[in-house]
Amino acid sequence: MTKLRQSGDYQMPVVDRGVRPGTVFRIIVLAIVLTASAAAFVVFKNQLENEIVLGILGVLAMVGIFFLVSSVIGFIEVMPQSRPDELARAFLDAHEDGTVVTDRKGRIVYANAAYGALTGAKGAAGVQSLETILSRNREATEAIYRLTNGLHEGKQGHEEFRLLKPLANGAMTGSGAHWFRLKARVLPLEDANSNPLYLWQIADITAERDDQERFFKELQNAIDYLDHAPAGFFSAGRKGEIFYINATLADWLGIDLTKFQPGTISIADLVAGEGLALIQSVQAEPGLKKTKVLDLDLRKGNGQSLPARLIHRVSSTRDGAPGESRTIVMSREGDDGDQSASNAAMRFTRFFNNTPMAIASVDGDGRILRTNAPFLKLFAGLVSQDDVERGLMIDAVMHAAERGQLEEALAAAKDRQGDIAPIDSLHPADEGRHFRFYVNAVIDQSDQAPEEAAIVYALEITEQKALENQMAQTQKMNAVGTLAGGIAHDFNNVLTAILLSADHLLLSARPADATFADLMEIKRNANRAAVLVRQLLAFSRKQTMRPTVLNLTDVIGDLRMLVDRMTGTNVKVEVDYGRDLWPVRTDLGQFEQVLLNLAVNARDAMPDGGTITLRTRNLPAGDVAPLGRRELPEDDFVMVEVSDQGTGIPAEIMDKIFEPFFTTKEVGKGTGLGLSMVYGIVKQSGGYIYPDSEVGKGTTFRILLPRYVETAETREEPASREATAVATPAPASEPGAAAAAQSEPADLTGDSAVVLLVEDEEAVRRGGKRMLETRGYTVHEAGSGIEALDIMEELDGAVDIVVSDVVMPEMDGPTLLRELRKKYPNLKFIFVSGYAEDAFARNLPADAKFGFLPKPFSLKQLAVAVREMLDS
Secondary structure, three states: OEEEEEEEOEEEEOOOOOOHHHHHHHHHHOOOOOOHHHHHHHHHHOOOOOOOHHHHHHHHHHHHHHHHHHHHHHOOOOOOOHHHHHHHHHHHOOOEEEEEEEEOOOOEEEEEEEHHHHHOOOOHHOOOHHHHHHOOOHHHHHHHHHHHHHOOOOOOOOEEEEOOOOOOOOOOOOOOOEEEEEEEEEOOOOOOOOOOOOEEEEEHHHHHHHHHHHHHHHHHHHHHHHHHOEEEEEEEOOOOOEEEOOHHHHHHHHHOOOOOOHHHEHHHHHEEOOHHHHHOOOOOOOOOOOEEEEEEEEEEOOOEEEEEEEEEEEOOOOOOEEEEEEEEEEOOOOOOHHHHHHHHHHHHHHHOHHHOOOEEEEEEOEEEEOOOHHHHOOOOOOHEEEEEEEEEHHHHHHHHHHHHHHHHHHHHHHHHOOOOOOEEEEEOOOOOEEEEEEEEEEOOOOOOOEEEEEEEEEEEEEHHHHHHHHHHHHHHHHHHHHHHHHHHHHHHHHHHHHHHHHHHHHHHOOOOOOOOOHHHHHHHHHHHHHHHHHHHHOOOOOOOOOOEEHHHHHHHHHHHHHHHHHHOOOEEEEEOOOOOOOOOOEEEEHHHHHHHHHHHHHHHOOOOOOEEEEEEEEEEEHHOHOOOOOOOOOHHHHHHEEEOOOOOOOOOHHHHOOOOOOOOOOOOOOOHHHHHOOOHHHHHOEEEEEEEOOOEEEEEEEEEEEEOOOOHHHHHHHHHOOOOOOOOOOOOOOOOOHHHOOOOOOOOOOOOOEEEOOOOOHHHHHHHHHHHHHOEEEEEEOOOOOHHHHHHHHHHHHHEHHHEEEOOOOHHHHHHHHHHHHHHOEEEEEEEEOOHHHHHHOOOOOOOEEEEOOOOOOOHHHHHHHHHHOOO
16 A cells, blocks of 8 residues: 655655554553453452452453553553654655665655655656666666566666766756666565565766776876886896886987887896996895995987986895896986985885785884785775784784794795795685785895885785686596596497397397396396496597587477476476577587486475476677686577576585586485586587585576577588488487387398408407307408408408497507598498597598497497498
């Protein structure tokens, strides 16, 4: 229910919450006790003889009279003196930001006086929503749209935008462009079941923006002052090569800074006469630094000399090799040398406070003597100027775990040792931030600070640490992937031998035999092992993929019913389809496995039921950076989210969830390869996957697949693939799948065709030879590519088809194919491998025609592949 509240010169709508529950309760209690008092009076009047009833009712009557009298005198409060909602409205009415409360549909429930003044509203009828007022400004409209979507998800947020004109005439000072900050959050209500209300606050921040602009101008001026200081500066490397020279010194020496490249000139090019020998005489002891004042002549560009005084500081490594040098040049030309030196000192102080490095000087006990402005800013909340004046210790900015290293470094500096190792430390109050401290000994104490023992430099390396951790995680996953791929390859050879031997025995076995059930069990478990190997190959990104252009809306729509069946009755599946999704290019079957695995994991994380949400949307390149993922390129992506309301993933195991065989499930309820396979498939598709989880609230997996853009080359791909057709039966992990294939030939006999079987694994070669011979083929076997070439020479090329492994010693399969095609260009060829076809096909010519049979394979699959290739 809404009513109008007077606010300023106009009326604004507010919510009428009605009588508070506490007030109602007090009125009900008062009514009860008054009723009891009346009943007691009637009973007393009728002179009932029951003493127990008279006693009870008499007590109630006394309580009623006491409550009534106490309420009158104020001892017991029946009606509150003030209401919290009135206090809240009074607070909002006095708030300087424009505040408006709306319901979920954007209808105004309340607006304060500042909102009316900012928007120029006159009375309740003139109040308009932000969407209406800002509808003509695209930037503002997009900001409102993003905030509204966040509110619908229960998230608060803020946006800043710029308007060329005021919100309303006379509503703002000045007629130029104005900046505004818009905040939005969900208003908490006492009744959790009622519809949510949204609180919007809008403020004019033009003055704040102007202050920022002035700050950047002052910073630019400070940099300009440094470059044009009355003193010259240059820094040189170990060999005397100059890396930096300021504009003042360049002007003195006639050097064109627009043509200056670091390292192109050296100190020897600047010093005239024998001055170079004087400079070279200044050498620091091993591991130390040395400063010397030198009077010498510098060489100008026109050949003239410039008398100058150099404050030259050099460093030396531990082995005594010369290090870098820093030099201040003060010209002695003219009569204002002293004044120039004074100005240089002033400019240097300004430079000291505007350097990007945090600097502090400390005494031998570690007490801070002075700091620069960046130091105070970097450690705001830990160090202030007052703290420095009170003698704050430098260990206040160091994490407790590294304070021992700091004490050792300060002791070394006090002893005037050089080359002190840097110290990496966490922020004492925020362990998410990392710092690196450099401690340098003060060799020559000045008269102004004789107690100065060390200079401490500090840099924040939080982003560097994040990159290092990310690189380490990537390297670990790559190493595990390489190991998994190698294991899968060897297992495929073993499983192939087992399957072929089992098929051979089954040919002579009858269902009634005692061994028939055992043979079927062997084959069934071999196929189960093949599924695990295929998951390892998926993780190592070495499985065969058949990418096609897909619309994920259609993929998820077709998969919705299957997900519903797999997740059970106590789990609800919701799908939020994005509009106008861009196409992606990936393997349909593999991507379906990704979604099914994530859905099953989400189901298992909600033993008491819940909701699984599948959400899709386009992610333009401009929205990639806010995700905070440094490895993500700024390209267009299609994002798929799988969210649950389950138990969540603890932070300590988040980095391990994609590793093979890592699982938190009970023994027998998971292999630990599901998420590994998901990771590998997404990576092999050129995409990215990120988990976001909170313990007790749920987990969201975000998959980002690159947007597919058709080009002239991609339009030619289908024709090229058709020209290099391959025969790939269903994997052995799917029993009977090859038999169900529509393209399976009816006749699998060999018709005396000659097969050259090339395989370095003897068990696989022996089993394959025996299996093909049972189908009527004439089989010649070779243990390597070189042996296969010799056999082809002996047979004078009388071979109908070659079946070869890919990875072999001496000569691999692709090399064998190229050598044989030189002499026999029409020879038919089938590769068998535990790796993906893509892993070796890239080493072959684009027009190379061959078949491909992935390991492990059964007798029937081998026969189908050979028969199809012979018939093609």
